[in-house]
Amino acid sequence: MINTQHIKSYGRTSILATTLLTLMACNSSDESSTEGFVKLYNLSKDAPNIYLTLDEDINVDADSDNDHYENTYSGIAYTKANSNFSLETNNYDYQLAWQDGDNSSSENLNLIHQGQLTVTDDNIQMIVLANSILSPEVIIYDIPVIDDDSDDDDDLFNMRVLNMHAEQPQVDFYYSTEDETFAQAQLFSQVNYQELTENQKIAQQSYIFYITAAGSDEVLFQSHSINFAYSSQYVIALRENLGAGSSPFVIDKLSNSSITEYVDDNAETTIRAYNAVAPHAELSNYQGNLSLYVNGIDETPEIPLLNFGEISDELQLASGDYSLDLVNTQDEQPLLSNHLISLNENSNKTVFFYAEEEYVDSDGDGNIDENGDGIIDEIDINLYSLVVNNSLSTSIYEHEIEIVNLVQSDEFDQVQVYFVRNDETIDTALYHRTINYKETNEISLQNNSYQVFVIAQENGSRIILNSFELLLDEQSSEQFLVLEVSEASATGYKASLIEQVLAQESDNDD
Incomplete structure (x- = not known):
């Protein structure tokens, strides 16, 4: 069942003024057409790419009316948003759908939600898709475009906060300069689920953001230092963390033209290891079993036994740079040493260990079959690692x-x-x-x-x-x-x- 659409207005313009602007924009005799903006932000975590179609009148075929506006925009993946795109002020039918075949034209998409929105002068209609795609919820936020000349002169930027974490219905959002700690942080606002705060003007510099449960001083999320160097306007969205770290939050910084993800500064990481090293005559005493050591942790193997053709359980580590060693479990002889793995905060990776045959040309003459018997004279076996983001x-x-x-x-x-x-x-x-x-x-x-x-x-x-x-x-x-x-x-x-x-x-x- 499709949930009822919610429209949340954060504009400063009265309903009467907005109506007048819309009527003026739709008047064919008015040559100075006004425009607003639309953005789609996909926060349905089990959804594929979501396509937005906007249509002046969904009951009219665009091919039969040259002045009729209809467009299907590129698909938006989970946690992504498109740049603000401009439209003439008007009422529009909109549809949200996903591609269930090879064709992404609107008539071939699988519809999940449809409704109407009004594009008004100098306002952004931000469409947020939330909840499961099986029971989608659509919220439309009406955000005024801020273009204050004084922001440039006074080195200010504009920021709102949006809480889209369903399991954290009420949080406090703080900020501090990059050389301060949480103890010196200022409360930006308390934010309920699906609430978008009022705009605040803040001095342009680098900031650290913090999230706590409402009324608590226990920090659930702390960002890296984030630089704000321009007089732009931003929405900071709080959402669920699906990565390896224990913090429940990830934040997105949405601007007019981009979206950037920030994870908890102290987020843990996880790795798994896959053993693709088959037993080989040149690997003495190796029977397909190895142990993995992560240097800098302790003197015992983090993965004591990893059999050929198997993948390990997840190993949780603090973020950082590590070197990996492999040891033959049969005789404790080293098989591989000092292979680098770099683990960023919240990352989840798999390391594939494999062996490679290398033909030995001992005298450097380019001939690896000196006696011409069709058999390679000498083969070395070397082990390597391949790191992949999950x-x-x-x-x-x-x-x-x-x-x-x-x-x-x-x-x-x-x-x-x-x-x-x-x-x-x-x-x-x-x-x-x-x-x-x-x-x-x-x-x-x-x-x-x-x-x-x-x-x-x-x-x-x-x-x-x-x-x-x-x-x-x-x-x-x-x-x-x-x-x-x-x-x-x-x-x-x-x-x-x-x-x-x-x-x-x-x-x-x-």
Whole structure:
């Protein structure tokens, strides 16, 4: 069921004046047309990209009326917003929808909400999509455009705060200069859920923001220092944190043309590790089991045992730069040392450890088969790491697949992966990616059934390295597709699907 639309006005203009402005703008004899602005901000965390369509009259075909305005704007992902776009003052029908096929024209989109809004002179209609896409809630905020010449002269900027964290219905929002602490912070405002505060003018400089529960002095969120160097106007939006850190908040700074995310300055990070190091004759005593040490933590392994072909549980760390060591659990001999991993606040990453064969040319003459018997004279095995950012998307209608290519071959250095639907062939498949060895590439797929083909080019021929069926639905998660050499596979190669982030227990679970 679609929730009732809420329209919240924060303008200073009276209803009568707004009506007069609208009537003047719509008068065809008035040549000095006025304009307002519209912005869409997507805060529905299980939604795919959301498309906004604006139409002067949804019952009139734009093709039959050259003066008729109708436009569908580019899709907006979760936590993103478009730049303010200008429109003539008027009443407009609007629709919010998501793409359920290959065509993003408005008539082919899946409608989730529709309503009407009024664009008035020098005001921003900020449309916020909240709640689940299965029961969407739409709030429209009417925000006056502020263009005060004195702001430039007095080095001021304009700021409002919007609380969109459903589980934090009443909070206090503070700010301090970058050289101050919370003890010196000033209260900006107490903010209820879905409330947008009145505008305040603040001196241009760098600030730290703090969030507490209403009336509390326990800081739930503290930002980095954020620089405000221009006389612009901003909305600071408070929303749910889906990252690794324990703070419940992330904030977005919305300007007329951009949006920037800020996480808690003390947010923790998490990493997982995947062991793609197969046993090899050149790895003495290695049976496929290794231990992972994170230097600077303690003298014991953070992951005591990681078997070949397995991924570890999440390991929580403070943000910072670390070096990683791998040790063979059979004899405690080092396999890899001092590999850097840099962990920003709130980040969630996976480290893939893999082995690479390197042919030894001991005398440097370019010949690695000195006796001509067709066998490489000497092979060294070296271990490497590949660090990948995990997707935190929780969309139920489309899912991200991160393809990790760990296939080393003398015959090819890249592979193609095709996701073929039941009405397609490999040559007509819309969804496909090319991935070089030791690299990754991501693709977003809509819910559907796919036949997946991993293909390489050898001397002009296309060779199928692996194929399998993939079913994506509303219960699917974001996954890694890991491509590796495998002696156990009939083709010599394997493809493994692994969840990017460990599933979190639902709040509704008993």
